[in-house]
Amino acid sequence: MKEGRPSQTAEQVALTRALATAEAPADRICDDPIALAYLGPAARATALALSPRAARAAWRLAYRLLEWGGPELFVPARTAFIDEALLRAASRGLDQLVLLGAGYDSRAERLAGTLRGVRVFELDFPATQARKLRMRPPVPGVVYLPIDLSRQPFEEPLLTAGFDPSRRSAFLWEGVIYYLDRPRAAAVLDAIRRLLAPGGSLWLDCFVEPPALSLPYRLAWRAGIAAAALVGEPVRTTLAPSEVQSFFEARGFGIADRADAAELSARYLRGRWAGLRLFPAWCCLDLEAA
Ligand SMILES: C[S@@+](CC[C@H](N)C(=O)[O-])C[C@H]1O[C@@H](n2cnc3c(N)ncnc32)[C@H](O)[C@@H]1O
Known part of the structure; x- marks a missing residue:
């Protein structure tokens, strides 16, 4: 992340969700x-240009011609995956929710009914959080903590802000882990595990190195990674397919639900997206503190 500059990928994923929301039900x-x-x-x-029916139809056709659906379909799918996990946890009883790298996540506001009585903490890169609070007023009751996860520990600030590790809690880490290098990603996971009582939840998505791809798709994958680097948010951590489970288990998390690209496609690509497959690098996880 570039010092003093809000995350551009955070705005891109908000755009993606805005476009998904503009679709017919x-x-x-x-x-x-x-x-x-x-x-x-x-x-x-961009949102306005892609709203007309013809633009959306062209976009759909492009995905039908290409083999796989891209981030414009993955981001809403991962949001739906995490929303469902959050609703399940809330129905079992939840006292605290921590959003790490919250970006323009609007759950504190749009799921206010589900989160009634839940203490919400939003942690983010300082410039991104400052822009969020300029664009829309703070949600009453939410605790906002500006933190650079790549260099600052967040346990102490979170505890000082009132987080209670003995309560029923969940951490939400959507669209962030790959921007940290592996030791830092592991350190953040270890800190989350220390803050969660057994049975607490962590929801996140990660990049799984895609299996053998044809040359155009290998290039597309590399180009996507290069594009993130160009906006100052390089991808630093990807996982091999064989290590997804062991990486999280080694840090004290069991997998309650895992949806790789094929499973995400089956669950969430509906209506005119049905039958499309998401690019095979994406994976969403509902983890439970052991
Ligand atoms: C792709 S956005 C995802 C935002 C949000 N979670 C969502 O899904 O809408 C990446 C987020 O990670 C945050 N981020 C990236 N590196 C960070 C760091 N070193 N410390 C804190 N936040 C970071 C950015 O500020 C941004 O909000």
Whole structure:
């Protein structure tokens, strides 16, 4: 992340959710009517340009011609996966929710009913959080903590802000782990595990190195990674398919639910997206502290 500059990928994923929300209900993968509020002029113009029926039809056709659906379908799918995990946890009883690298996540507001009585903490890179709070007023009751996860420990600030490790808690780490290097990602996971009582939850997505791909798709994968580096948010951590389970188990987490790209496609690509497959690098996890 570039010092003093808000995350661009955070705005891109908000744009993706805004576009998904503009779909007809039968084709809608996730529902985030607040996402639009976080878009600057360029992203807002893109949202408007892609809203007309013809533009959306062209976009769908492109995905049908290509073999796999891209981030525009994956991001809403991962949001739906995490929303469902959050609803399950809330129905069992939840006291605290921590969003790490919250970006323009609007759950504190759009799921306010589900989160009634849940103490919410949002931690993010300082410039991203400052922009979020400029674009839309803070949600009453939410605790906002500016933290650079790549260099600052967050346990102490979270505890000082009132987080109680003995309560029923969940951490949400959506779209972030791959931007940290592996030792730092592991350190954050270890800290989350120390803060969670057994049975607590962690929801996240990660990049799994795709299996043998044809040359155009190998290049597309590399180009995607290079594009993230160009906006100052290089991908630093990917996992080999064989280590997904052991990486998290070694840090004290069991897998309660795992959806790789094929499973995410089956669960969430609905309506006119049905039958499409997501690019095989994506994976969403619902982890439980052992
Ligand atoms: C792709 S966005 C995802 C945002 C949000 N979780 C979502 O899914 O809408 C990546 C987020 O990670 C945050 N992030 C990246 N590196 C970070 C760091 N070193 N410390 C804190 N936050 C970081 C960015 O500020 C941004 O909000």
